[in-house]
Amino acid sequence: xxxxxxxxxxxxxxxxxxxxxxxxxxxxxxxxxxxxxxxxxxxxxxxxxxxxxxxxxxxxxxxxxxxxxxxxxxxxxxxxxxxxxxxxxxxxxxxxxxxxxxxxxxxxxxxxxxxxxxxxxxxxxxxxxxxxxxxxxxxxxxxxxxxxxxxxxxxxxxxxxxxxxxxxxxxxxxxxxxxxxxxxxxxxxxxxxxxxxxxxxxxxxxxxxxxxxxxxxxxxxxxxxxxxxxxxxxxxxxxxxxxxxxxxxxxxxxxxxxxxxxxxxxxxxxxxxxxxxxxxxxxxxxxxxxxxxxxxxxxxxxxx
Amino acid sequence: xxxxxxxxxxxxxxxxxxxxxxxxxxxxxxxxxxxxxxxxxxxxxxxxxxxxxxxxxxxxxxxxxxxxxxxxxxxxxxxxxxxxxxxxxxxxxxxxxxxxxxxxxxxxxxxxxxxxxxxxxxxxxxxxxxxxxxxxxxxxxxxxxxxxxxxxxxxxxxxxxxxxxxxxxxxxxxxxxxxxxxxxxxxxxxxxxxxxxxxxxxxxxxxxxxxxxxxxxxxxxxxxxxxxxxxxxxxxxxxxxxxxxxxxxxxxxxxxxxxxxxxxxxxxxxxxxxxxxxxxxxxxxxxxxxxxxxxxxxxxxxxx
Numbered sequence: 001x002x003x004x005x006x007x008x009x010x011x012x013x014x015x016x017x018x019x020x021x022x023x024x025x026x027x028x029x030x031x032x033x034x035x036x037x038x039x040x041x042x043x044x045x046x047x048x049x050x051x052x053x054x055x056x057x058x059x060x061x062x063x064x065x066x067x068x069x070x071x072x073x074x075x076x077x078x079x080x081x082x083x084x085x086x087x088x089x090x091x092x093x094x095x096x097x098x099x100x101x102x103x104x105x106x107x108x109x110x111x112x113x114x115x116x117x118x119x120x121x122x123x124x125x126x127x128x129x130x131x132x133x134x135x136x137x138x139x140x141x142x143x144x145x146x147x148x149x150x151x152x153x154x155x156x157x158x159x160x161x162x163x164x165x166x167x168x169x170x171x172x173x174x175x176x177x178x179x180x181x182x183x184x185x186x187x188x189x190x191x192x193x194x195x196x197x198x199x200x201x202x203x204x205x206x207x208x209x210x211x212x213x214x215x216x217x218x219x220x221x222x223x224x225x226x227x228x229x230x231x232x233x234x235x236x237x238x239x240x241x242x243x244x245x246x247x248x249x250x251x252x253x254x255x256x257x258x259x260x261x262x263x264x265x266x267x268x269x270x271x272x273x274x275x276x277x278x279x280x281x282x283x284x285x286x287x288x289x290x291x292x293x294x295x296x297x298x299x300x301x302x303x304x
Numbered sequence: 305x306x307x308x309x310x311x312x313x314x315x316x317x318x319x320x321x322x323x324x325x326x327x328x329x330x331x332x333x334x335x336x337x338x339x340x341x342x343x344x345x346x347x348x349x350x351x352x353x354x355x356x357x358x359x360x361x362x363x364x365x366x367x368x369x370x371x372x373x374x375x376x377x378x379x380x381x382x383x384x385x386x387x388x389x390x391x392x393x394x395x396x397x398x399x400x401x402x403x404x405x406x407x408x409x410x411x412x413x414x415x416x417x418x419x420x421x422x423x424x425x426x427x428x429x430x431x432x433x434x435x436x437x438x439x440x441x442x443x444x445x446x447x448x449x450x451x452x453x454x455x456x457x458x459x460x461x462x463x464x465x466x467x468x469x470x471x472x473x474x475x476x477x478x479x480x481x482x483x484x485x486x487x488x489x490x491x492x493x494x495x496x497x498x499x500x501x502x503x504x505x506x507x508x509x510x511x512x513x514x515x516x517x518x519x520x521x522x523x524x525x526x527x528x529x530x531x532x533x534x535x536x537x538x539x540x541x542x543x544x545x546x547x548x549x550x551x552x553x554x555x556x557x558x559x560x561x562x563x564x565x566x567x568x569x570x571x572x573x574x575x576x577x578x579x580x581x582x583x584x585x586x587x588x589x590x591x592x593x594x595x596x597x598x599x600x601x602x603x604x605x606x607x608x
Binding site for chain 1: 495498499500501506513514515516518519522591592594595596598599601602603605606
């Protein structure tokens, strides 16, 4: 089985390095950062933290070098989905393409270039320390399911989930993956931009009762948009938010969006709060708070 | 006529210098060296006007001579101390407050029973040093009676300010103007502080769904509903004030953004806090103004 990870940042590297541990899987990683690609090909792809391993995937920044693959796992930032899948689509002519990205709308974008698409959401996280070396911060589950408009066959989804699980990335194949995806999107959209706009860590956002009420207001809008689509959340995002606020979990965590804002990097706000607003509009659900947060973070990006 | 100007920021300095051309002016400063510099060098105005005024200045309120008109032009954070420094003295004086937001008169009232005049100012300036202020926008100051201050007293002050070369307009009821500015400031200053944007064309843009103008418009609409519930008929439409201001060419640097950039306490309580409390008092839902208020408060909390 041949799997190509498209976008080998922190999350992509977790998949690529772990999958490369398996003898029956050939792993490719496609990334535009040439230094990272060269380091992987020279020294392997090293993870440290929650797990310490070195994987040896083939790495390339040239999509033309990719052989035909059974699976793609797209792990770019959401704003790069379109260009990444357009460049690599030829490798997946006979394969299935999954997404493990943040936000809403990635499956739709992938389906513009791929026939069989897998909806996915993943909780493990890390950060790129240096070329070829990723810190693995948090372990967590991944869920795959068919993308309704252009579904991959169930057996293929199960095959990919099985490979990930065997590689140490526990993954469930389900009939409807929207519930876990929306839970994570609602979690991210209700907390990350609040950190980005205020400069506060997750724990400090949650311990200010007035600010926590604003977070709940955002969560409620997200839940209403999910409900209007008959999406059943697999758990309450509020529980995830409170859990993460505990000192031993992520009290001191600076949301990735806050890190982006501090570094003046484009954020994924269009695919988080912007996605909730868009789906809300399509299903007649008002999302004034998410729209406000979307506009504020876009304003931050425009101030640079 | 003898005047006392409390607070020598850009607005206080503009009042002090101009009034000194038609009256005796004493300036109460916070810092000793600021008072000494004013006594030695006078106060220079550049920009729309060009002159140097002779003023006396003191940093210790006990050194203030008697006066007929006191003008409090501190920032919100200096208001309590300013009122305290006048307490129990100057029984013949009328006190005029020129602060952003709502509620400054109440703070002064708790410290004495002087006749009070409410004022809002739209003029602007930039302080280049302790003894040099540039007069930038020559838009007027509006003033009106607070409680049972006779309107004739307000008109006398209007004439004094106009004779001094500044624009002023006495109004029998200042609340329509005060509220127009309150809604304008809560919206524009709050959004600027959170996004880092100066008051530029983004605030009026309503083309794309994530454009900031939508949020600004919605915030203004909430403010209008609060004003209506409070029985205030606005003097100007804050949305039109916003659009007009963004067309001036040079984008204003709102004080709340200036404060956030320098990690100083902002005037959010007197502006956004006051508006949100009025909404609560009159039972009006104001989720977006509440969100902006909470976010700016949280931004202040992130300094430490």
